[in-house]
Amino acid sequence: MNILITGGAGFIGSNLALALQKQALNRFGSGQGYNLIIIDNLSSGNLENLKEYKGNFIRGDVSKKESFTQLKKEKFEVIFHQASITDTTYSDDKKMISDNVEGFKNVLNFANDSGARLVYASSAAVYGNGPLPMKENQKLFPLNAYGISKCEADKIVKETIEKKNSQIIGLRYFNVYGPGEEHKGKSASMIWQLSQKIKKGKPLRIFKYGEQSRDHIYVKDIVAANLRAMESNARGIFNVGTGKPTTFNRIIEILNGIFNTHFKPEYFGLPPALAEKYQNHTHADTSFFSKILKWKSRFSIEEGIKDYFSSIK
Ligand SMILES: NC(=O)c1ccc[n+]([C@@H]2O[C@H](COP(=O)([O-])OP(=O)(O)OC[C@H]3O[C@@H](n4cnc5c(N)ncnc54)[C@H](O)[C@@H]3O)[C@@H](O)[C@H]2O)c1
Known part of the structure; x- marks a missing residue:
């Protein structure tokens, strides 16, 4: 089976590629099973993430149609589209939207053709500061160009699914954390940011009063949700979170427990320029995904963080 992963040098894409490689080995033995191909322009991804990857790698930009010329020689059964500009503070809003949306359209057309x-x-990010828990069919309020680009893709998918019998499934990831996110710098999870401050003995500065919350989901669960989506024939757009948000204060407590430290948060005011674009809470309603795909996240926040830091010690 030929599988294409766009953005496979990134955080989630590389975890997914390595999990597929492992699944193929377990199911079919060496040299059999999945023929994996990654396409990535390495704009944020890192080849270090693919040290153990044995499939094919193409350096290419999915927002450019010509990048698919080489790929057209293969027939793909499954495409995982992870490629995206993911830095929400990216300076050029127009480029972010056009690259992400053009990239999405090219991948969608390529999937339809093959x-x-x-x-x-x-x-x-599509939900912004909308009502909680966030449900797939509620009104969307993206707060930045990144969120707008994801809304655009979801809109195209809804229209495509209504018109054709396309095999498309969109996964609205909540806040993902886990091994392989270091290269994302300021865009890496809050869990990674705070753990690095602890490691360097720096103050844990967070916005007043640390009661903002995130539905943090461990990358192993995100990978499992993708594999589940690959093997089902469900169509549509689904939340993938844990349904259990955690405050930043609580994350600091958990990290102190893991690292055996006693850091206290230092609170500071949200800069007024940021206030309008800041997402205060994320909280997934996970009932649609679990009903249709019969799947639930496995790792609690405590278990996920423990697994994360034991794997990179
Ligand atoms: N990490 C999260 O918390 C989170 C949450 C919600 C959604 N997502 C989505 O999950 C996907 C993967 O995110 P990630 O966290 O792994 O980020 P990442 O930045 O680590 O990965 C994105 C990858 O896409 C590549 N890329 C970017 N533009 C490209 C292009 N035009 N052509 C080819 N490759 C391109 C980058 O080089 C990178 O390897 C993204 O679509 C992102 O929007 C992530």
């Missing part, structure tokens, strides 16, 4: 099942990454 008859592949498309599993793509959407985001909780």
